[in-house]
Amino acid sequence: MDYSLILKNVAKHIHLTSGEQEVFTSMLKEKEIKRKAFYLKENEICPDSVFVCRGCLRSYTVDTEGFEHVLQFAPPDWWIADMYSLISQKPGTLNIDALEDSVVLLLSRKEQEQLFIQVPSFERFFRILTEKSLVANRQRVLDSLSLTAQEKFELFCQHYPTLIDRLPQKQIASYIGVTPEFLSKVKAAYFKSGETTYKDR
Amino acid sequence: MDYSLILKNVAKHIHLTSGEQEVFTSMLKEKEIKRKAFYLKENEICPDSVFVCRGCLRSYTVDTEGFEHVLQFAPPDWWIADMYSLISQKPGTLNIDALEDSVVLLLSRKEQEQLFIQVPSFERFFRILTEKSLVANRQRVLDSLSLTAQEKFELFCQHYPTLIDRLPQKQIASYIGVTPEFLSKVKAAYFKSGETTYKDR
Numbered sequence: 001m002d003y004s005l006i007l008k009n010v011a012k013h014i015h016l017t018s019g020e021q022e023v024f025t026s027m028l029k030e031k032e033i034k035r036k037a038f039y040l041k042e043n044e045i046c047p048d049s050v051f052v053c054r055g056c057l058r059s060y061t062v063d064t065e066g067f068e069h070v071l072q073f074a075p076p077d078w079w080i081a082d083m084y085s086l087i088s089q090k091p092g093t094l095n096i097d098a099l100e101d102s103v104v105l106l107l108s109r110k111e112q113e114q115l116f117i118q119v120p121s122f123e124r125f126f127r128i129l130t131e132k133s134l135v136a137n138r139q140r141v142l143d144s145l146s147l148t149a150q151e152k153f154e155l156f157c158q159h160y161p162t163l164i165d166r167l168p169q170k171q172i173a174s175y176i177g178v179t180p181e182f183l184s185k186v187k188a189a190y191f192k193s194g195e196t197t198y199k200d201r
Numbered sequence: 202m203d204y205s206l207i208l209k210n211v212a213k214h215i216h217l218t219s220g221e222q223e224v225f226t227s228m229l230k231e232k233e234i235k236r237k238a239f240y241l242k243e244n245e246i247c248p249d250s251v252f253v254c255r256g257c258l259r260s261y262t263v264d265t266e267g268f269e270h271v272l273q274f275a276p277p278d279w280w281i282a283d284m285y286s287l288i289s290q291k292p293g294t295l296n297i298d299a300l301e302d303s304v305v306l307l308l309s310r311k312e313q314e315q316l317f318i319q320v321p322s323f324e325r326f327f328r329i330l331t332e333k334s335l336v337a338n339r340q341r342v343l344d345s346l347s348l349t350a351q352e353k354f355e356l357f358c359q360h361y362p363t364l365i366d367r368l369p370q371k372q373i374a375s376y377i378g379v380t381p382e383f384l385s386k387v388k389a390a391y392f393k394s395g396e397t398t399y400k401d402r
Contacts, residue, residue: 061343069346071339084336093343120321127328128288130335135285137338138272142262142294144345145270145378177346 001030006051006105009077013128014121023118027111033057033098040096046085048106052076055102056163058171059094070175073099075162079129099167144177149186152176202231207252207306210278214329215322224319228312234258234299241297247286249307253277256303257364259372260295271376274300276363280330300368345378351387353377 003025010016033039039057040046057074071094074080085092086109115122143152153176157164173183204226211217234240240258241247258275272295275281286293287310316323344353354377358365374384
């Protein structure tokens with residue numbers, strides 16, 4: 001298994017000795033998830049922090065009328081989990097599935113607690129990771145209250161630049177909170193107005 | 202200064218020796234914030250993590266049309282900050298002001314970094330705090346995509362039970378993302394349907 005991507009990800013925030021790298025990587029489990037297969041279903045307990053090496057995962061809920069609402073996409077180099085369930089070890093509300101054939105590394109909550117004891121600087125790593133995720137989520141709460149669909153789409157392009165042409169329109173619409181038909185109009189208006197607006201930002 | 206509330210808050214997640222408690226409390230600065238006074242304005246750099254001892258603070262943005270959108274309320278025993286600005290030490294987008302005469306304890310980012318060195322278990326404390334905040338914010342993103350105004354109001358009652366009768370209706374409306382007039386109707390329908398629904402949940 002090639003751990004270079006996850007070690008680079010960790011090295012963005014903390015320095016590990018080669019011994020500490022070994023402790024860490026020995027706790028990871030590799031898993032393949034085929035397109036459309038689930039990593040986690042609603043009402044299950046989320047056992048792991050999931051790091052995406054290849055492919056793309058997403059987390060979402062399904063409302064009482066059957067509509068899907070996407071919380072997060074995770075392309076390579078991203079972490080994903082049902083944080084509520086992972087932290088509390090109680091059944092969660094999120095589904096996590098693969099939008100493409102994917103390969104992930106799993107760090108179980110139990111191994112993670114062990115890791116905090118053996119390599120305490122991982123407390124720092126996961127604190128920083130969680131802080132960054134919190135900042136992004138808080139911004140999304142504010143965006144949902146104050147932005148138009150067009151502005152939300154522009155932000156999506158900035159936040160997930162690698163996913164715009166890669167994901168089905170339906171998925172992006174479900175993240176922004178509009179119908180696919182409405183997103184079509186938003187995109188048309190956006191690209192007509194000149195992509196330079198986006199590139200210049 | 203009485204540090205009992207903040208020490209109890211910390212003790213929920215980590216154990217401190219009396220020496221460590223002293224290191225921590227020696228870093229805190231007390232501040233009074235009068236009703237309607239600002240702790241932080243948009244475009245300023247957020248210098249501190251703010252712990253509320255008395256009163257109530259809120260964080261919010263103002264959109265281009267002048268409408269306020271509330272991200273968070275902080276009654277006593279809650280922490281509040283512009284996390285983006287605090288972490289990056291760049292100018293933020295949030296305003297933080299007091300809805301009532303308030304007393305807070307401030308832990309500056311600089312002192313916090315020092316604290317992580319002197320009492321490393323605080324990495325754990327702030328990781329857990331950030332995780333919990335992240336879970337709440339993720340849920341709010343999903344709620345904003347999938348819930349009705351009535352359901353959002355019910356969740357507000359669960360999340361901030363001490364604030365329902367204490368805050369002006371305008372503030373709650375601005376958190377839920379509806380007009381005060383619409384919130385009036387939602388509340389009337391909610392209380393007419395019997396508060397037992399809420400108590401039974």
